[in-house]
Amino acid sequence: xxxxxxxxxxxxxxxxxxxxxxxxxxxxxxxxxxxxxxxxxxxxxxxxxxxxxxxxxxxxxxxxxxxxxxxxxxxxxxxxxxxxxxxxxxxxxxxxxxxxxxxxxxxxxxxxxxxxxxxxxxxxxxxxxxxxxxxxxxxxxxxxxxxxxxxxxxxxxxxxxxxxxxxxxxxxxxxxxxxxxxxxxxxxxxxxxxxxxxxxxxxxxxxxxxxxxxxxxxxxxxxxxxxxxxxxxxxxxxxxxxxxxxxxxxxxxxxxxxxxxxxxxxxxxxxxxxxxxxxxxxxxxxxxxxxxxxxxxxxxxxxxxxxxxxxxxxxxxxxxxxxxxxxxxxxxxxxxxxxxxxxxxxxxxxxxxxxxxxxxxxxxxxxxxxxxxxxxxxxxxxxxxxxxxxxxx
Amino acid sequence: xxxxxxxxxxxxxxxxxxxxxxxxxxxxxxxxxxxxxxxxxxxxxxxxxxxxxxxxxxxxxxxxxxxxxxxxxxxxxxxxxxxxxxxxxxxxxxxxxxxxxxxxxxxxxxxxxxxxxxxxxxxxxxxxxxxxxxxxxxxxxxxxxxxxxxxxxxxxxxxxxxxxxxxxxxxxxxxxxxxxxxxxxxxxxxxxxxxxxxxxxxxxxxxxxxxxxxxxxxxxxxxxxxxxxxxxxxxxxxxxxxxxxxxxxxxxxxxxxxxxxxxxxxxxxxxxxxxxxx
Numbered sequence: 001x002x003x004x005x006x007x008x009x010x011x012x013x014x015x016x017x018x019x020x021x022x023x024x025x026x027x028x029x030x031x032x033x034x035x036x037x038x039x040x041x042x043x044x045x046x047x048x049x050x051x052x053x054x055x056x057x058x059x060x061x062x063x064x065x066x067x068x069x070x071x072x073x074x075x076x077x078x079x080x081x082x083x084x085x086x087x088x089x090x091x092x093x094x095x096x097x098x099x100x101x102x103x104x105x106x107x108x109x110x111x112x113x114x115x116x117x118x119x120x121x122x123x124x125x126x127x128x129x130x131x132x133x134x135x136x137x138x139x140x141x142x143x144x145x146x147x148x149x150x151x152x153x154x155x156x157x158x159x160x161x162x163x164x165x166x167x168x169x170x171x172x173x174x175x176x177x178x179x180x181x182x183x184x185x186x187x188x189x190x191x192x193x194x195x196x197x198x199x200x201x202x203x204x205x206x207x208x209x210x211x212x213x214x215x216x217x218x219x220x221x222x223x224x225x226x227x228x229x230x231x232x233x234x235x236x237x238x239x240x241x242x243x244x245x246x247x248x249x250x251x252x253x254x255x256x257x258x259x260x261x262x263x264x265x266x267x268x269x270x271x272x273x274x275x276x277x278x279x280x281x282x283x284x285x286x287x288x289x290x291x292x293x294x295x296x297x298x299x300x301x302x303x304x305x306x307x308x309x310x311x312x313x314x315x316x317x318x319x320x321x322x323x324x325x326x327x328x329x330x331x332x333x334x335x336x337x338x339x340x341x342x343x344x345x346x347x348x349x350x351x352x353x354x355x356x357x358x359x360x361x362x363x364x365x366x367x368x369x370x371x372x373x374x375x376x377x378x379x380x381x382x383x384x385x386x387x388x389x390x391x392x393x
Numbered sequence: 394x395x396x397x398x399x400x401x402x403x404x405x406x407x408x409x410x411x412x413x414x415x416x417x418x419x420x421x422x423x424x425x426x427x428x429x430x431x432x433x434x435x436x437x438x439x440x441x442x443x444x445x446x447x448x449x450x451x452x453x454x455x456x457x458x459x460x461x462x463x464x465x466x467x468x469x470x471x472x473x474x475x476x477x478x479x480x481x482x483x484x485x486x487x488x489x490x491x492x493x494x495x496x497x498x499x500x501x502x503x504x505x506x507x508x509x510x511x512x513x514x515x516x517x518x519x520x521x522x523x524x525x526x527x528x529x530x531x532x533x534x535x536x537x538x539x540x541x542x543x544x545x546x547x548x549x550x551x552x553x554x555x556x557x558x559x560x561x562x563x564x565x566x567x568x569x570x571x572x573x574x575x576x577x578x579x580x581x582x583x584x585x586x587x588x589x590x591x592x593x594x595x596x597x598x599x600x601x602x603x604x605x606x607x608x609x610x611x612x613x614x615x616x617x618x619x620x621x622x623x624x625x626x627x628x629x630x631x632x633x634x635x636x637x638x639x640x641x642x643x644x645x646x647x648x649x650x651x652x653x654x655x656x657x658x659x660x661x662x663x664x665x666x667x668x669x670x671x
Contacts, residue, residue, distance in 0.1 A: 250613060
């Protein structure tokens with residue numbers, strides 16, 4: 001060390017310099033990867049732009065929007081608009097990723113057959129509330145397909161969607177439904193059959209935080225529905241039941257996908273309270289590790305869909321956006337929804353999936369049993385409401 | 394005016410100051426001010442109610458406690474790491490040097506998920522500890538580990554240049570005067586690198602307080618036990634309660650500011666003292 005002279009010192013600094021360059025390169029690479037990751041999420045493979053003239057291909061996406069906007073203004077003839085490829089954005093929540101990837105294909109085919117026009121649907125997924133906020137803050141979604149009616153109502157409050165959207169499409173604008181089930185480890189080692197089994201001491205429950213996750217509110221309300229029935233309407237006992245239940249929760253992730261990861265990949269807990277479709281997807285991926293247990297009572301979860309009025313009027317895409325949601329009710333799409341483990345709203349098609357779903361499950365629902373989302377939120381999930389009381393010491 | 398201009402030796406003060414001020418305003422000041430604008434229409438009583446909520450206070454304690462622990466561990470191991478990187482030649486040294494910044498480059502969620510899997514009682518590392526009855530993921534220990542992960546580059550990169558600049562002659566002189574190795578380290582080297590290590594500590598601390606992406610996966614997020622303050626901000630946002638979310642953020646900014654300001658003061662004092670001695 002003592003003979004260290006300026007030469008080695010120089011070399012040393014040079015080396016750290018290179019090291020920094022290397023690190024900078026790594027950073028640039030990962031930043032690039034992140035960027036491409038983002039863009040591939042927001043702008044899927046070209047597909048539909050093949051019909052557009054080559055000049056259009058080179059134009060950035062943002063320039064395509066004002067062109068679309070100018071269409072209604074100049075009253076362009078229908079024939080001309082038919083040549084142009086359309087692009088719409090569907091802002092959805094986490095577990096619908098696989099469903100809409102498949103649905104976008106059949107819708108594009110349907111639209112092409114009907115109008116001769118190509119349409120590309122850009123997908124965006126994330127926590128339902130976060131997605132609603134992103135639309136509120138300027139993410140231009142033509143349609144939203146979210147987990148909670150309430151998240152769409154926030155867009156009404158924000159002036160993006162006209163009130164009365166619930167009546168715009170059949171079945172309260174809920175083309176498919178789902179429910180909350182239990183995912184347990186193979187052979188059900190803790191013999192969990194129903195809600196009253198999971199509040200027993202020693203059972204470890206994984207469920208997301210209702211304060212940060214839309215899906216988690218369904219879990220809470222399903223448990224409430226069961227306990228209220230068990231105690232014949234005694235809310236005090238029901239609250240105690242929920243207290244015991246959340247006392248058994250070992251990891252309260254901030255989102256539904258996080259909980260699934262915690263239970264499935266990290267091996268935590270004995271039971272995961274999950275969306276039925278998420279539970280089936282986990283089962284599909286790890287058929288030998290898990291089982292689905294359907295409790296005696298659960299909740300009818302109605303993910304809602306709506307056209308974002310302000311955006312479609314601005315972009316001139318109302319027709320295609322409405323058709324996109326309307327087509328969700330077609331037999332073909334309903335069947336696809338069943339295949340993706342959502343319960344089709346069409347009873348005839350649902351009956352065809354009797355092998356998959358437990359159709360005898362008693363379902364409480366948000367409107368009849370909880371007085372709608374606004375009331376339920378105020379009673380259970382607002383600050384200092386029942387959920388906060390459960391954790392108060 | 395002409396006289397003022399003539400005084401400057403380095404040209405371009407006006408333009409560089411102009412660019413600096415506008416960049417600072419656009420990127421730092423205006424966003425910070427807009428944070429406060431979000432609190433419009435909130436009375437002080439409401440604000441006080443939000444920030445003194447029991448659940449939030451316990452979340453602050455967890456956030457601050459884990460951050461302090463993580464930053465302290467980082468200060469020790471960061472100095473050690475910087476020492477190895479500057480003082481020794483070994484195969485793979487440059488690679489290791491490049492890896493130091495990875496925690497900055499890696500998307501925090503990726504880091505969080507990887508750490509959680511690794512340290513859960515079913516993971517490679519976590520299962521070893523689980524045998525001894527120690528749980529890491531989903532406990533404050535896990536939170537601390539995630540914070541160590543994101544904070545380590547701050548200390549290493551603060552200390553490294555200082556270590557490189559220490560003239561070997563000082564050590565030689567100390568040795569000639571009869572100081573042992575440990576004495577040389579504590580009396581000669583440590584005082585030199587201490588201010589830099591303090592900077593690193595402060596940065597790592599402040600960063601950890603606000604960290605969300607990686608910590609949220611490894612924290613069990615159980616209220617009063619493993620819930621960190623940033624999660625409560627998200628929780629308020631989820632209820633579209635921007636004002637409450639901002640109130641919590643304000644307190645966190647305040648913590649970070651007091652911390653960094655305090656450390657700056659200490660540093661200024663150290664520099665003044667050592668400067669006087671020379």
